[in-house]
Amino acid sequence: MTERLTLRGLNRATLARQMLLARENASVAETTARLCGSQAQEPKPPFVGLWTRITGFRAEDLHTALHERAVVRATMMRGTLHLMPAQDYLAFRAPIQPVLDAGLKMLGSRAKGLDIEKVLPVARGLLQESPRTFNEMRSLLQEEFPQVNERALGFAVRMCVPLVMVPTQDRWAFPRDSRFALAETWLGSAPSTDDPTAVEEFVLRYLAAFGPASAADAQTWSGLPALGEVLERLRPRLRAFSDERGRELFDLPDAPRPDEATPAPARFLPEFDSLVLAHSDRTRVISDEHRPGLTTKNLRVRATFLRDGFAAGTWETERKRKTATLRLRPFKPLPRSALKELATEAESLLAFIEPDATDFQVTTEPAA
Template sequence: MTTLSPRAINRATLARQLLLERSDLSATEAVGQLVGMQGQEPKHPFVGLWSRLAWFGEGDLIAAIEDRKVVRATLFRGTLHLVTADDYLRFRTTLSPVLEAGLKLLGDRAAGLEPDKVAAAARQLLAVEPLTFTEVRDALQQQFPDVNDRALGFCTRMLVPLVISPSETRWGWTANARFTPAEQWIGGKLRRSAVPKELVVRYLEAFGPATPADFQTWSGLQKAKALFDSLELEVFTDEHGKNLYDVPGAPRPDADSEAPVRFLPEFDNLLLAHAKRERIIAGEHRQAVFTKNLRVKSTYLVDGLVAGLWTAEKKRGVATLTLTPFGRTTKKTAAELEREGEALLRFLEPDAKTYEVVTAS
């Protein structure tokens, strides 16, 4: 059985994540290749695609959203993701157990909650018109006055297939956006039967080679080992003898392949898709990236690994990208970061008068 070095695993994952070289895929095709992008906040997937696609402009993704080819909805792990409309219809039923299990997080707030009745009432409300979740909670509270209003809203989010209605704003959605029934918005029907084997294959195509535990971390689905065993997959081992599974013929570039510097947004799926994340971030740096309040900071990659944090702001017409490196930065890498960083700033702040890339002291 072939053993893959840490560097070989890293390069294989980066290739599938479109981070070894920028791709000519369309925005919709790229979102499909990545099997969705974490989308707690609207801007982040735009930055993620900018780092992965050649000639990407925000209008490319906005057009896909307006054409209803890409949607923003609650999906993997019960969190907001940007996914293709086809993938949402395909996999929403497969992920239903994860979303239903999410109700356990309510704890004592679930007192008196009857999920099926609440979901049915929410469907009736949202079939009439798109609503914000504040409006959903207020309306449901009138029907279920003895139930916690947050529990009513959370139940709706987990059990009712909804997408977020886009708006005419820069990153596609307002902070207090309206939700609408997914089938109604997309114009298609959810697949009624689960297809977990398909989801495993798609996961490996985007994040492999990987383990069943990695798939569980990414999807939220449990007991994945049996799924992996039922598929015809290639099996490798890592340096510790752990089995890694992969799709036959999937890209596995040479371990010495060059990995250019890349900037990743907050919550990028590359940092969230594996149980053990050493393939992309060293253990000693995790605490600086993953915060106690469950944020995942914006990072940059050097030679394929997380090497520091970045923030961007614009004041008085000056757009500034501030780098916080985790270690020493060579002159060559610093020059690459400055070039790539200024290009990112021009994407984020096209109206700025000047652009600066600085390193935090």
């Protein structure tokens, strides 16, 4: 008989994989490997996401990993930017390519006249000369293809050429208009394209980071279709469970599944954190009632805080002169003990985000 997992059991299992039951002593490369990538759509959130998971994390730790090329920021799951260990990027970039190819459909009528087979060799040639910003790339490509929409040219290169962002010494490592380099140039080798088991290994790594999970969960996270077929092939190597809704979930046999009574500390997740994006059914982290408020009209994913392992509200910071303020916006009224724990964690987070501030304040707005 298939073992049934409660909602709290799923929550604790996922938090254990995501290093959110306790901070751990781990390097940036080890952590991003365990997380199967860290969402990095904007430069600042990954620093916060690592701070909330790694004991004694410093911003310099990520800078060092990026400049030593142990970790890269590149387009991956769902066609969005992620931090990944260089070796994982090289291994898993090819399995993601169908998602990126499908993303070209977003261009619609702007793709008129776009011939990928002609554009990509020219783009590669330009990037072999030196890393370039996309403003530069679009301008140079338009000189070669004047009849094609410049945004379409840039987007095609972003989706179809394996690129990594070149880090700088800026505070959050990447300025607004960063340069991109060919992966093979930056890392010394091109992404692997000849591993027939790469998709299966990719799914196993997802389960290690976010399981137990369903085929729909894995598809939502990766953007890849037909992962049910992959999981069926992997079934002899996996354990099957059911959740409270009767869905079949898969997991690695020896992956951590703590008791549902395991304490979960207050934690702050940054914007776009993968924890709140990695499942089709996200009730293991955030209730269906509150999920719509997590994303803004312009598709920004708000920063959230966890109380007892579940998303209990959103947060944001503000800096005025030497005062740094973190505002809590709870979904529901919180008990005083929870607010005290959150305030302690928030003050530490403020000191990390705004190290030169001299006054740190935590405020709580009325529940929505």
